[in-house]
Amino acid sequence: MSPGDSxxxxxxxYLDEDTKRMIRRAxxxxxxxxxYQVPFASREMPMPYGWGTGGVQVTAACLVPEDxxxxxxxxxxDTTNAVSxxxxxxxxxxxxxxxxxxxxxxxxxxxxxxxxxLTEDQILVYQVPIPEPLRFLEPRETETRKMHALEDYGLMxxxxxxxxxxxxxxxxxxxxxxxxxxxxxxxxxxxxxxxxPKLSDNAALQLFGAGREQRIxxxxxxxxxxxxxxxxxxxxxxxxxxxxxxxxxxxSYLDEVILDDRGGRMFVCSDTDFCTRRRAAGHVGCLxxxx
Amino acid sequence: MSPARNLAEPAAPARPLLSVAGLGKxxxxxxxxxxxxxxxxxxxxxxxxxxxxxxxxxxxxxxxxQLAPDRGQVIFDTAEGPQDTLTMSEPQRRRLMRGxxxxxxxxxxxxxxxxxxxxxxxxxxxxxxGARHYxxxxxxxxxxxxxxxxxxxxxxxxxRQFSGGMQQRLQIARNLVTNPxxxxxxxxxxxxxxxxxxxxxxxLRGLVRQMGLSAIIVTHDLAVVRLLADxxxxxxxxxxxxxxxxxxxxDDPQAAYTQLLVSSVxxx
Amino acid sequence: xxxxxxxxxxxxxxxxxxxxxxxxxxxxxxxxxxxQIREQLRLAVNRxxxxxxxxxxxxxxxxxxxxxxxxxxAIFLIRAYRTTLPRFGASRPVDTGKMAxxxxxxxxxxxxxxxxxxxxxxxxxxxLLDFKLMAEGGAETAAEAPEPASVDPAPxxxxxxxxxxxGLIETDAPSDAEPGDLTRNPMQLPADRALRMQALTRGDEGxxxxxxxxxxxxxxxxxxxxxxxxxxxxxxxxxxPELGFAVTVGEIELTECETVNQFQGSKTEPPQFTKGYGLxxxxxxxxxxxxxxxxxxxxxxxxxxxxxxxxxxxxxxxLMHADNVQATGFLEHIxxxxxxxxxxELELIRKLRAEAQAAPARADSPAEETAE
Numbered sequence: 001m002s003p004g005d006s007x008x009x010x011x012x013x014y015l016d017e018d019t020k021r022m023i024r025r026a027x028x029x030x031x032x033x034x035x036y037q038v039p040f041a042s043r044e045m046p047m048p049y050g051w052g053t054g055g056v057q058v059t060a061a062c063l064v065p066e067d068x069x070x071x072x073x074x075x076x077x078d079t080t081n082a083v084s085x086x087x088x089x090x091x092x093x094x095x096x097x098x099x100x101x102x103x104x105x106x107x108x109x110x111x112x113x114x115x116x117x118l119t120e121d122q123i124l125v126y127q128v129p130i131p132e133p134l135r136f137l138e139p140r141e142t143e144t145r146k147m148h149a150l151e152d153y154g155l156m157x158x159x160x161x162x163x164x165x166x167x168x169x170x171x172x173x174x175x176x177x178x179x180x181x182x183x184x185x186x187x188x189x190x191x192x193x194x195x196x197p198k199l200s201d202n203a204a205l206q207l208f209g210a211g212r213e214q215r216i217x218x219x220x221x222x223x224x225x226x227x228x229x230x231x232x233x234x235x236x237x238x239x240x241x242x243x244x245x246x247x248x249x250x251x252s253y254l255d256e257v258i259l260d261d262r263g264g265r266m267f268v269c270s271d272t273d274f275c276t277r278r279r280a281a282g283h284v285g286c287l288x289x290x291x
Numbered sequence: 292m293s294p295a296r297n298l299a300e301p302a303a304p305a306r307p308l309l310s311v312a313g314l315g316k317x318x319x320x321x322x323x324x325x326x327x328x329x330x331x332x333x334x335x336x337x338x339x340x341x342x343x344x345x346x347x348x349x350x351x352x353x354x355x356x357q358l359a360p361d362r363g364q365v366i367f368d369t370a371e372g373p374q375d376t377l378t379m380s381e382p383q384r385r386r387l388m389r390g391x392x393x394x395x396x397x398x399x400x401x402x403x404x405x406x407x408x409x410x411x412x413x414x415x416x417x418x419x420x421g422a423r424h425y426x427x428x429x430x431x432x433x434x435x436x437x438x439x440x441x442x443x444x445x446x447x448x449x450x451r452q453f454s455g456g457m458q459q460r461l462q463i464a465r466n467l468v469t470n471p472x473x474x475x476x477x478x479x480x481x482x483x484x485x486x487x488x489x490x491x492x493x494x495l496r497g498l499v500r501q502m503g504l505s506a507i508i509v510t511h512d513l514a515v516v517r518l519l520a521d522x523x524x525x526x527x528x529x530x531x532x533x534x535x536x537x538x539x540x541x542d543d544p545q546a547a548y549t550q551l552l553v554s555s556v557x558x559x
Numbered sequence: 560x561x562x563x564x565x566x567x568x569x570x571x572x573x574x575x576x577x578x579x580x581x582x583x584x585x586x587x588x589x590x591x592x593x594x595q596i597r598e599q600l601r602l603a604v605n606r607x608x609x610x611x612x613x614x615x616x617x618x619x620x621x622x623x624x625x626x627x628x629x630x631x632x633a634i635f636l637i638r639a640y641r642t643t644l645p646r647f648g649a650s651r652p653v654d655t656g657k658m659a660x661x662x663x664x665x666x667x668x669x670x671x672x673x674x675x676x677x678x679x680x681x682x683x684x685x686x687l688l689d690f691k692l693m694a695e696g697g698a699e700t701a702a703e704a705p706e707p708a709s710v711d712p713a714p715x716x717x718x719x720x721x722x723x724x725x726g727l728i729e730t731d732a733p734s735d736a737e738p739g740d741l742t743r744n745p746m747q748l749p750a751d752r753a754l755r756m757q758a759l760t761r762g763d764e765g766x767x768x769x770x771x772x773x774x775x776x777x778x779x780x781x782x783x784x785x786x787x788x789x790x791x792x793x794x795x796x797x798x799x800p801e802l803g804f805a806v807t808v809g810e811i812e813l814t815e816c817e818t819v820n821q822f823q824g825s826k827t828e829p830p831q832f833t834k835g836y837g838l839x840x841x842x843x844x845x846x847x848x849x850x851x852x853x854x855x856x857x858x859x860x861x862x863x864x865x866x867x868x869x870x871x872x873x874x875x876x877x878l879m880h881a882d883n884v885q886a887t888g889f890l891e892h893i894x895x896x897x898x899x900x901x902x903x904e905l906e907l908i909r910k911l912r913a914e915a916q917a918a919p920a921r922a923d924s925p926a927e928e929t930a931e
Binding site for chain 3: 040050053073079082173190193270
């Protein structure tokens with residue numbers, strides 16, 4: 001099916017143009033107020049809520065026929081849900097797709113930020129399950145909206161304080177809360193906190209879509225994003241203390257792979273494109289073979 | 292002579308901390324409180340007494356921004372000068388509640404986070420006003436737990452594991468840690484055993500003296516106000532029927548109702 | 560040598576093929592037709608239409624077939640289809656007072672103009688398995704069905720109107736205000752009654768049933784009687800701007816329930832009866848009754864009642880959790896890979912454990928508790 005295919009029962013990128021306009025308005029508002037959660041009339045999508053319907057709607061509203069789309073889940077292009085979403089846009093928008101980070105004009109992601117630095121010509125769309133960083137401290141939407149409006153964020157630090165008091169460290173390893181532009185506290189979606197530094201001062205436009213919770217928020221390019229911490233317990237972006245066993249990278253986030261039932265395991269880059277291209281360039285890890 | 296004027300006349304260039312005029316609130320046809328006016332001066336403790344249903348809790352709620360009065364003014368001397376807290380924006384009022392004001396509830400459960408450690412409870416107000424050094428927050432919390440006589444090894448325990456008296460002392464520490472300029476207290480000794488009450492009162496009196504606290508205390512317990520309050524307001528049916536210096540009101544009550552109250556004929 | 564896991568695409572294709580095969584089942588058994596589902600599993604079709612919020616029995620039947628009888632999955636299929644449909648306009652409010660009733664009962668009045676009409680109900684059946692139905696083609700004309708009562712042209716005014724004449728029951732002020740639409744605008748809380756009704760009528764039948772049941776058991780009791788329950792066909796009219804008048808564009812089957820509830824009165828209102836209301840597509844009377852109980856429970860504030868802090872009175876709790884398509888999606892998404900999050904948790908736990916083990920054991924350390 002191509003975009004111009006008049007037999008297609010669906011509009012380009014599935015959503016009708018009125019819906020896209022509504023979503024674009026929400027995106028623009030989000031860009032204008034970085035980190036603020038903009039309510040939007042999320043539509044039912046042909047995939048289940050919680051499976052990326054927010055990200056898919058944001059992507060659908062941003063896509064133009066010239067775009068080249070990359071979809072990753074857990075950093076990989078080949079995980080089932082990434083495949084399913086990529087196929088969806090191939091079918092409904094007929095656009096080109098890629099697995100190469102540098103070639104993509106729009107990247108939809110679940111739970112990772114690519115290792116390869118992004119550029120001003122790229123948009124990164126995050127799938128967000130629970131957009132409210134205060135949700136597990138305060139279950140009521142009416143109350144959390146008020147807390148954001150009044151910058152009433154003391155409770156957030158109480159949570160971090162309790163972590164340190166109990167565990168000696170802040171016990172949040174993913175979906176680590178950040179403060180955007182010295183104003184809104186934001187949930188960066190369940191990316192590992194290793195990725196948090198990449199949120200800040202990023203050249204790409206970063207958009208966040210939560211379908212079930214009907215919220216869109218955004219980080220315009222080069223926005224200051226600070227991970228919450230204490231002066232004497234500063235934020236640390238952590239990862240497994242290994243190098244990638246395939247490409248030898250020491251600075252990328254690693255998945256742990258269980259090799260056998262005798263405790264054998266290896267560590268490999270979670271960003272499959274990053275790893276593949278390093279190996280193609282001749283880098284070899286201690287369990288890898290030259291490409 | 293009103294004690295307020297008494298304080299205002301001589302070398303007191305200062306303004307009242309809180310200036311209340313014509314405050315009133317009704318529930319449908321029933322009066323909650325009506326025509327309440329008074330000034331509270333820095334360093335002064337005002338007691339409000341009356342039997343249950345006299346309107347003293349409604350009045351406290353209106354003063355502390357928890358209830359919306361129907362009429363009147365509650366002017367607080369903020370850092371930017373006197374402002375009517377009733378016409379203030381919500382963010383301003385919340386800032387006030389986080390910093391300059393404190394509220395001690397009768398039931399510590401209403402004023403504490405029961406799932407958060409003792410030091411976390413004390414630290415919350417520090418963090419809300421911008422403290423970001425874990426070690427400092429913890430040290431300050433530990434200091435305050437000591438001042439309210441909670442043992443150092445209970446610092447990471449949750450209030451659930453505390454006795455009623457300890458919970459109330461923790462609530463007081465949590466409120467005073469930011470050096471609030473005005474403290475509202477609603478029956479702070481209510482619901483506690485007599486011996487526990489005595490210890491708490493003793494502690495409160497010490498803190499009030501040391502810190503030069505300004506406070507408004509609502510209670511039905513005349514022992515509380517005799518010990519803590521400089522000045523007294525007696526309420527009945529939503530109106531202030533008598534006010535004056537504490538000793539003066541208690542030792543030489545003018546209104547018949549106050550006479551009954553003082554002679555403990557009334558079960559309040 | 561480890562090779563990164565590949566083949567997500569092939570795995571998905573294979574899973575889809577297997578799903579199609581499983582759906583069909585034993586090919587020696589005749590395939591079920593959409594028409595059969597529409598006619599013989601009509602209550603399932605009704606539920607899918609109601610919660611899918613699309614009145615189309617054929618598509619609902621198709622969705623049930625495609626979903627292998629999983630009604631929430633079928634509702635999801637209908638919702639995803641519905642959201643793409645263009646909107647021509649809105650109908651006029653349907654007049655349920657002119658309903659051609661198939662069933663109409665009242666628990667508050669023994670008799671009323673129009674009478675009690677039982678209609679096709681399970682109510683007084685004995686729940687004994689009817690093995691005759693196992694014999695295929697057997698029981699088609701088992702009983703002589705009487706002529707449906709709906710042919711009776713006698714008007715059936717709403718029961719509440721009788722109470723209304725004496726001012727004994729609250730009246731709803733008529734309003735021309737356009738109701739909100741949560742399929743086009745994000746839900747904003749607090750939601751008004753019209754919006755709550757929309758959310759509830761699309762909501763999960765089981766969830767609403769349990770909530771309504773909880774009010775009956777004392778978690779926000781509303782003392783409800785079924786004032787009237789009616790099921791039947793109503794005409795749907797649309798204003799055609801070019802014509803300047805309304806024309807009937809079709810007929811739909813609805814279930815409507817009005818409960819009569821006690822009310823003690825408040826500062827402004829003398830004691831009188833209040834109402835709960837439920838309106839659902841098709842024959843869905845369990846849902847309609849549940850709706851009216853939950854509707855009434857949610858009205859505590861506007862009626863000046865005291866909040867009891869119970870789930871059925873908590874608007875945010877009820878509205879945010881009533882939608883089964885949202886609920887099932889989010890519930891099941893935890894099946895998706897979470898390698899990255901899990902990996903970071905794994906590292907954190909290892910780090911904290913290493914630190915805990917390295918630290919000198921304290922006499923009063925919480926390690927004792929964990930060691931138990």
